[in-house]
Amino acid sequence: MTTMIQRRRILGALGAAPLAAASLPAWAQGYPARPIKIVVPLPPGSPPDVLARLVAERLQEAWKQPVIVDNRPGATGMIGMDAVAKAAPDGYTVGVMFLTHTVLPALFGKVPYDTSADFVPIANLVWLYNVLVVPPSVPARSAKELVELARTQPGKLTYGSGGNGSPAHLLGESFRQLAKVDMLHVPFKGPSEAVQALLGGYVSAMFATTSVAVPLVNAGKLRAVAVTSPTRLTALPSVPTMAESGIAGFDMKEWEGIVAPAGTPRDIIAKWNHELTSIMQLPQIRDRLSELGMEAAGTNSPDQFTALVRSELQRWTQFVKTTGLKAD
Structure with missing residues (x-):
């Protein structure tokens, strides 16, 4: 009898062993133990994509696992x-979240996920600034001249963007409101398509990210009339800020960070935050970001990034309500 009881206990213990191991935190089991995926919700070549690839390369070196x-x-x-929100919360799928995602709920009324509840913010990585550019066909060499031109032709000048709720849309709407001009928003399927339309003269103006605008301005394909940064950009020292151009109250900068699906273990979130913070402090990474018109956000905890996302959700919900911003 005693032998039979002992056998049952041994077998029970052996059967419970895998369950006990499975209940351990993923990091405690040697995370990461297989390839990791970073979802970028924009096409290749976009600023979030470039940032993700910089990070992926360093993560692969540090963690000795493929990062796709x-x-x-x-x-x-x-x-x-939506793909990130529905992924398994095991640390093997994360995504790049940016400013746009805190506008979409208010702009569309409904999105396929809950921005405030379905993600765990890990770390904000960068701040970005934009350049107000026009094609050579538009006879405006400053923001002031663009405003004057728009006022003489109400409703005829257009500004392009990569889609409803995109940073270029929000910047364009802010410009329209603050400058008190009547300009028509023209959304495209992505920032690349919008830039191509601008180069072709199909839209009158656009707020383009620095990494996109600077090469085109230097090549003479576009004309920069103002920058959204608080001080002039090193890459475009002769281009005034919006404040210098007489448009006060223009306070907006983009951000891009990494989030995981809700439910991802805190120890894995902590490991990601630690590694991302280390990567963003590397001089070569900061220099490369500067070349791309991005500024490393500096050390920030998951709680701090969570606070940023929540404050941006509140800010843009209020913006949509007060301005009556709609999806075109």
Whole structure:
């Protein structure tokens, strides 16, 4: 009898061993133990994509596992973020979240996920600034001249963007409101398509990210009339800020960070945050970001990034309500 009881206990213990191991935190089991995926909700070559690839390369070196950048463009980033929200919360799928995702809920009324509840913010990585550019066909050499031109032709000048709720859309709407001009928003399927339309003269103006605008301005294909940064950009020292151009109250900068699906263990979130913070402090990474018109956000905890996302959700919900901003 005693022998039979002992056998049952031994067998029970052996059967419970896998369950006990499975209940251990993923990090305690040697995370990461297989390839990792970073979902970018925009096409290759976009600022979030470039950032993700810089990070992926360093993560591979540090963690000795493949880090795959998975581009999931569409619906102004909602398709990609929905994939992240629905992924297993095990640390092997994360995504790049940016400012746009805190505008979409208010702009569309409904998105396929809950921005405030379905993600765990890990770390904000960068701040970005934009350049107000026009094609050579538009006879404006400053923001002031663009405003004057728009006032003489109400409703005829247009500004392009990569889609409803995109940073270029928000910047264009802010410009329209603050400058008190009547300009028509023209959304495209992505920032690359919008830039091509601008180069072709199909739209009158656009707020383009520094990494996109500077090469085109230097090549003479576009004209820069103002920058959204608080001080002049090193890459465009002769281009005035919006404040210098007489448009006060223009306070907006983009951000891009990494988020995981809700439910991802805190120890894995902590490991990601530690590694991302280390990567963003590397001089070569900071220099490369500067070349791309990005500024490393500095050390920030998951709680701090969570606070940023929540404050941006509140800010843009209020913006949509007070301005009556609509999806075109």
